[in-house]
Each structure stands twice: as structure tokens, then as C-alpha cells.
Amino acid sequence: GKIRYSGENTRIIADHCIIEKDRGGFFQLRASGIKLYITNCVLRNGGNRRVIQGNGRGVDARDTSIDTLVMKNTIVHNIQDRFFRSQGAMNPHNYIEIDHCTSFNTVGRHGFIQLGRVRTAKITNNVFMNPIMLGSSPAYTNEQTQPDNGLHSVVTIDTLYDNTALTISNNNIFWTQDVLDYWAS
Secondary structure, X not given: OOOXXXXXXXXXXXXXOEEEOOOOOOEEEOOOOOEEEEEOOEEEEEOEOOOOOEOOOOEEEEOOOOOEXXXXXXXXXXXXXXXXXXXXXXXXXXXXXEEOOEEEEEOOOOOOEEOOEEEEEEEEOOEEEOOOOOOOOHHHOOXXXXXXXXXXXXXXXXXXXXXXXXXXXXXXXXXXXXXXXXXXX
């Protein structure tokens, strides 16, 4: 967890960066009101492989309500946990946009994109290959609750508000045959 933001209402811009081999979350948001813009970046090889699905998140919003997250034209691969994790915030995130991103080989014990509580979210035009390589089982739901209190999905949202605007479209989500064969075994 080398990159941790703890300043309320901080604005962060990451453009054309390669961030790798972080055993924690690549972007840990530890304060509310943060605006994070990630474009043209590569986040790769994250997490602690000695601990089953230990850390290795793309963006990690712990107990915070972020103002804005925009990820565009970014590649995230070979990570242990979620592409985006929202956990514990009592207030909703304002705006999340994930567009034209590529992600592959996420172990994903707890899911892939966990929106938590959010007012507006757009997940569009992405390629997600092997987004939950481990698969899903109620035995692996110990860190978070899901709306269905059971299996994890590729994208989850915990709360729908009267004014929630949720757009999930034009994404290519698939698993390679080797992962499907492993699940079947």
C-alpha cells in the first residue's frame, strides 16, 4: 500500500504511469471527498500471493465516500483482489466511471468491481478477462456482504437510491478455457 491518500477533498491525477508489485492496494483512498483520475496507466502484479487473495486491489476506498473516480484507457492485470473495492462507507460515492479499460487475471476472492453505495456509476466499453479467477462461493464471502448475501458477481452495488444512475454497457466479460476447466474440476 505505497500510495495512500488521507487528505479530505484531495484531487489526484495519474496519467501514463506504471505501478507494479505493490502488496497492498495500488490507490488507497483513506479520506472522503477525493477526486481520482487515472488515465493511460498500467497497474500490474499486485497483492500478497502468500496470503490467499491478500490485498492487490486496483482502487481501494475504505470507509470513505469518494467524490469522483474516473478510470480510462487503463490496464489492470495479475492482481489478487478486486479491481475496485468500496467497503464500509456510510455515505455514497458521488461519481464512478470506468471506461475503455482492460483487466485480466484477477483472482477476485471477493468479487471484481464492488461499487458499494454510489449515486452515479458508468462501467462502459471495457474488456474484463478472468475477472474472478477463483470463482465464488459463500465460503469466500467473509470480508464483505453482498446484496444477495451469497455469491459474488462481477459488478455489485449495495444500495439503490431514488436518484441512482447506473450504466453498465458495452463490456466484454469472459473467462478463458483454462479457468473454466479448473472450475469444472
